Amino acid sequence: MKEELSRELANSPLGQASDYPTHYDPSLLFGIERADNRALIGIVPESGRAAKEESRGVGEARILPFEGEDEWHAFELSWLNARGKPRVGVARFSVPASSPRLIESKSWKLYLNSFNQTRLDDTQQLLVMLKNDLSNVAGAPVTVKVFGVDDDALMPRRLPGECIDGVDISIDDYTPNAEMLSTDDEIVEETLHSHLLKSNCPVTGQPDWGSVMIRYRGPRLDRGSLLRYLVGYRQQQDFHEHCVERIFVELMAQARPERLLVMARYLRRGGLDISPWRGSPGERPPESLRLMRQ
Numbered sequence: 001m002k003e004e005l006s007r008e009l010a011n012s013p014l015g016q017a018s019d020y021p022t023h024y025d026p027s028l029l030f031g032i033e034r035a036d037n038r039a040l041i042g043i044v045p046e047s048g049r050a051a052k053e054e055s056r057g058v059g060e061a062r063i064l065p066f067e068g069e070d071e072w073h074a075f076e077l078s079w080l081n082a083r084g085k086p087r088v089g090v091a092r093f094s095v096p097a098s099s100p101r102l103i104e105s106k107s108w109k110l111y112l113n114s115f116n117q118t119r120l121d122d123t124q125q126l127l128v129m130l131k132n133d134l135s136n137v138a139g140a141p142v143t144v145k146v147f148g149v150d151d152d153a154l155m156p157r158r159l160p161g162e163c164i165d166g167v168d169i170s171i172d173d174y175t176p177n178a179e180m181l182s183t184d185d186e187i188v189e190e191t192l193h194s195h196l197l198k199s200n201c202p203v204t205g206q207p208d209w210g211s212v213m214i215r216y217r218g219p220r221l222d223r224g225s226l227l228r229y230l231v232g233y234r235q236q237q238d239f240h241e242h243c244v245e246r247i248f249v250e251l252m253a254q255a256r257p258e259r260l261l262v263m264a265r266y267l268r269r270g271g272l273d274i275s276p277w278r279g280s281p282g283e284r285p286p287e288s289l290r291l292m293r294q
Contacts, residue, residue, distance in 0.1 A: 076271030161191025218257030
C-alpha cells in the first residue's frame with residue numbers, strides 16, 4: 001500500500017520544478033485518492049472489488065466513521081476583467097470528506113495562478129469555472145466563495161475552548177502514539193485546543209504548522225496525555241487531511257467519546273491554507289474562522 005502511495009505522489013507536482021502558467025489551464029489540478037491512505041488507519045470498505053470501487057465514489061459516505069470537510073483559503077487569487085484590468089480576491093473552498101479524492105496543494109496553486117492573465121466577464125464566471133474544475137477532480141461538489149480582500153469575514157478570530165499548551169509535560173517521543181492517550185471515569189463535555197500541531201509534507205518534507213481543536217462528550221481526556229499525543233505529529237510526514245482523520249480515528253478508539261469533532265487550522269503555504277475537520281454524525285464545527293497565524 002505504501003508503495004502505491006509513493007508511486008501516486010511521484011506523479012504529483014510536489015517536489016518538482018514547475019513553470020507557473022498565466023493562462024487558464026484546469027489540467028494542472030492533481031487529485032490523490034483518499035481510500036489508499038485511509039486504509040493505513042483501518043478505514044476500509046467491505047472486501048471485494050465492488051466495495052473498493054464504491055469506496056472511491058459517493059458510496060464512501062456510507063462507510064466513513066466521520067463527516068467533514070476540507071476548507072481551503074486562497075489568498076493569491078487574481079484575474080483580468082473583460083477590459084484587461086486586474087481583479088483580486090480571496091477564495092474559500094469546501095471539499096467534502098466523502099469525495100473520493102483530495103486535491104494536491106501545489107497543483108491547486110498552479111491552477112489558480114493560471115487565471116492571472118485570463119480575461120473573464122465577471123466574478124460569477126470565475127465562480128462557475130472554479131466550482132466545475134475542482135468538483136471534477138475531487139469527484140464531489142466543491143463549494144466556492146470569493147471575498148474582497150477587506151471583507152470582515154476574513155478577520156482573524158480565536159479558537160473556542162481551553163488551550164492546553166500550558167500543561168507542564170516532558171516529551172521525548174515525536175511520533176504519534178495513541179496508546180499514550182488516557183481518560184478517567186468522569187463524563188464531560190468540553191472543547192480543548194492546542195497551537196503546537198506540526199506535521200511535514202510527505203513529499204518535500206517541508207514543515208506544516210497548525211492549531212487543532214477537539215470538542216467531545218465522553219470520559220475526560222487527560223490533558224497531558226492529549227498534548228503529548230498531538231506533539232507526536234511533529235515529525236509525521238502526511239497530508240493535513242490525513243493527519244486530522246488519524247487523530248479522529250485514534251481518539252475514538254482510545255477515549256471512546258460519545259461525540260467527537262476534530263478541526264485543524266493549518267498555516268498558509270504558497271498562498272493557501274488548509275483547515276480540515278472531521279466529526280461524529282451530526283457534529284458541525286464553529287462558523288468558519290481564520291486564526292491570527294493564518
